[in-house]
Amino acid sequence: MWPHRIWLGAAVLPLALLVPRDAPVPHILAEPPRTAPHPWAAAAPQPVVVRRAAWHADESIVREHAVYTGAVRAVFIHHTGENSDYDCGEAPELIRNVEEAHIKGRGWDDIGYNFLVDRCGTIYEGRAGGITRSVRGAHTTGFNADSVGIAVLGDYHDGEKVPAAVIRSLAALAAWKLLPGEDPRGKVRLRSTNDASRYPKGEVAVLDVISGHRDTYRTRCPGQALYDELPEIRSLAAAMRADRDAATEDAGNRPGSSH
Numbered sequence: 001m002w003p004h005r006i007w008l009g010a011a012v013l014p015l016a017l018l019v020p021r022d023a024p025v026p027h028i029l030a031e032p033p034r035t036a037p038h039p040w041a042a043a044a045p046q047p048v049v050v051r052r053a054a055w056h057a058d059e060s061i062v063r064e065h066a067v068y069t070g071a072v073r074a075v076f077i078h079h080t081g082e083n084s085d086y087d088c089g090e091a092p093e094l095i096r097n098v099e100e101a102h103i104k105g106r107g108w109d110d111i112g113y114n115f116l117v118d119r120c121g122t123i124y125e126g127r128a129g130g131i132t133r134s135v136r137g138a139h140t141t142g143f144n145a146d147s148v149g150i151a152v153l154g155d156y157h158d159g160e161k162v163p164a165a166v167i168r169s170l171a172a173l174a175a176w177k178l179l180p181g182e183d184p185r186g187k188v189r190l191r192s193t194n195d196a197s198r199y200p201k202g203e204v205a206v207l208d209v210i211s212g213h214r215d216t217y218r219t220r221c222p223g224q225a226l227y228d229e230l231p232e233i234r235s236l237a238a239a240m241r242a243d244r245d246a247a248t249e250d251a252g253n254r255p256g257s258s259h
């Protein structure tokens with residue numbers, strides 16, 4: 001095992017090889033006015049998210065501003081590929097390594113993932129443009145529009161245990177970001193925009209609403225242990241949405257409430 005100082009410094013190279021492949025995204029839409037109404041009402045509460053400023057994103061290397069797409073219809077789960085035994089205090093540095101690999105190594109406009117999660121379950125803002133907005137990432141070749149990409153820092157190869165905090169954070173993000181009406185346990189039809197994916201450009205793919213990167217691209221991402229947890233993530237996300245619905249209904253039925 002490398003000392004963490006050496007390992008962290010060397011992390012950019014393997015990340016450059018492991019990050020999802022996609023071309024730089026053309027920027028055709030400007031950010032809507034800040035006074036514009038929110039495009040959708042969240043079906044679950046927003047979890048706590050560490051902002052880019054807090055993990056010290058290098059904004060000087062970001063190439064272009066965000067592109068906005070339709071409301072989120074699918075969630076794609078990724079891993080970043082490092083050893084999973086890092087100290088959670090090192091997560092900001094690991095994320096900066098990912099940012100550098102994506103922008104300087106891949107030539108992308110910004111970090112590809114919309115969110116990242118460390119092994120302690122802490123959620124970090126990824127691509128800039130607004131946590132509550134539908135920002136097009138560069139995370140899942142052919143399916144970056146109307147979706148959200150979430151990467152877990154680590155490898156999670158076969159046989160490695162995924163922390164319960166990671167599973168819960170992934171479910172919470174999915175429950176919050178998905179368009180109301182999309183069942184986290186259900187299927188979604190998405191049209192591929194890139195021949196490099198498992199689906200030729202123009203083909204409609206029927207995917208799990210919460211899928212792994214490998215479901216649309218020839219890759220081992222996410223690690224097998226994390227991929228095996230997708231059914232649990234789907235069920236937990238659905239339960240979180242059901243809890244919000246039940247709480248809303250209960251509030252509406254209380255004495256004195258208006259209908």
